[in-house]
Amino acid sequence: MSDTFIVLRDLSRTSTRTPFETASGAASGAGGVPHEPHLEIAGLTKREVGDLARDDTVVAMARPMPTQVPGGPEDADAPVPEAEAAAQVTWGVRAVGADTSDRTGAGTLVAILDTGIDATHPAFAGMTLVEKDFTGDGVGDKRGHGSHCAGTVFGRPVNGMRIGVAPGVERALIGKVLGDDGRGSTAGMIQGLLWALEQNADVVNMSLSIDFPGAIRNMEDQGLPQFLATAIALESYRATLRLYDSLMRMVAARASFGSGTVMVAATGNSSHRELNPSFDVGPELPAAAEGMIGVGALRLDPSGRLSVAPFSNTFAQISAPGVEVVSALAGGGLIAKRGTSMAAPHVTGAAALWWEELRAADEGARAAAVTGRLLLTAARDVFDENADFEDLGAGLVRAPA
Secondary structure, X not given: OOEEEEEEEEHHHXXXXXXXXXXXXXXXXXXXXXXXXXXXXXXEOHHHHHHHHOOOOEEEEEOOOEEEOOOOHHHOOEOOOHHHXXXXXXXXXXXXXXXXOOOOOOOOEEEXXXXXXXXXXXXXXXXXXXXXXXXXXXOOOOOOHHHHHHHHXXXXXXXXXXXXXXXXXXXXXXXXXXXXXXXXXXXXXXXXXXXXXXXXXXXXXXOOEEOHHHHHHHHHHOOOOHHXXXXXXXXXXXXXXXHHHHHHHHHHHHHHHOOOOEEEEEOOOOOOOOOOOOOOOOOOOOOOOOOOEEEEEEEEOOOOOEEEOOOOOOOOOEEEEOOOEEEEOOOOOEEXXXXXXXXXXXXXXXXXXXXXXXXXXXXXXXXXXXXHHHHHOOEOOOEOOOOOHHHHOOOEOOOOO
């Protein structure tokens, strides 16, 4: 009996030595050879899993897990708030300082891994959008989540309102890794991520999460008792975390051979501080993986100060506006959404601005430098007196001044 597995290989570990060479002559990813991540989806028996575990080129294996648009408050759309309707710039773009920055994101290649995009929306007019489907549903965005996220990153003005942090981005990679129902698999997610890396994306936005309860339900539907389904789901989650960590280490190592890629992910919406201030949850995958910039969501209080959104998961690396965020509505027009999915694109947009800033200043435009600028320039003096920086990370993301 076989199960489906995601197999992550590092092809730089492939041995090319003859039977008469010593091991020191083998190319194994060391000695200046860049890592070469390669993904396979295969049905494997227990014995085959054991055999692959002893294969030097295999760095991680995991059963595919269901992914989704993060649950909670993002499931509901809202009309454009009255306070925003008359504004020329969304509050999120103003909060991060993008409206007063000289940078627009020009020359930066952004990847959005989500539900696709409405390429006909005026927010994306004149852009080169390279679309690829990893779900089987075809390109396009019937869910609306991907279009909204993309609009916050690089959307052009719509109906006189600026919605994009980096509206100067000319070209974007749109990987559809969540289907028309807002659901997908870690197999498609990681395939999309590798595609973005192969295309040399400067920054990747991932506003999605693993559906752990859904993984348990799926196995129960197949006849497994709950205790066994839960145990297998835990094992799969642990293996998936190790797979992400292994991939991120390869990505970090490859940066020494090029400029690298900044990875931005939403931390998730599983906290319930509105019920009890201590009801918070740590970041979900992929935000929990090594090297990801996990983003928490902020709300604007009536006092004009910022605070963590009640639903936002804790232990973020950085924070951004995530409540009443106005952006592109699939099919045309604008819509307001909330969630850490809405916060992450503000950071991705700011990263695009910092890539442009560092390239223009000839200060070593590399992923590590961009990440450093994002974290070191984050604002900490904009929060209410009860701010907990375990929730907020480095603070509010800021654009280059």
